[in-house]
Amino acid sequence: MNSDQIPKTEDEFKAKLTPEEYKVLREKGTEMPFSGTYVHETKTGMYLCKACGNPLFSSDAKFDSGTGWPSFDQALPGAVREIPDTTMGMVRTEIVCARCGSHLGHVFNDGPTETGKRYCMNSVCLDLNTQ
Ligand SMILES: [Zn+2]
Structure with a gap:
């Protein structure tokens, strides 16, 4: 499968993703804090959806939230x-890829920049394109 093609069935997602990626993207899992590749990433580029290649965040929007997950102030x-999302006894706002519907993380209204937003993302859901 071409990396830009959108997986449609769960089998196609499974074929494209590692088991850990599949768990987070398709089963709404959460990676362990400070475990992800992009927590301290400072390279400039575009963060793409790991499942379908949809551009999600610019590295310009990335900031160090101290939470252990890569964080952005705007998508x-x-x-x-x-x-x-009202699971786990909390009222939260889940963020999914607009193109393939995969789970990416949550957004909170306590961001430190002028947008006031904190997109708390899982590294395994992202693919940094530095070209
Ligand atoms: Zn996607």
Whole structure:
């Protein structure tokens, strides 16, 4: 499968993703804090959806939240969808890829920059394209 093609069935997602990626992206898992590749990443580029290649965040929007997950203060226009999430006894806003519907993380309204947003993402859901 070409890396830009959108997987449609769960079998196609499974074929494209590692078991850990599949667990987070398709089963709404959460990676361990400070375990992800991109927590302290400082290279410039575009963060793409690991499942479908959709550009999600610019490295310009990345900041160090201290949470152990890569964090961004804004997503690219139309790149993600927000879904109310009341699991785990909390009211949160889930972020999914607008293109393939895969889980990426959550957004919170306590961001330190002027957008006021903190997109708390899982590294395994992202693929940094530095070209
Ligand atoms: Zn996607």
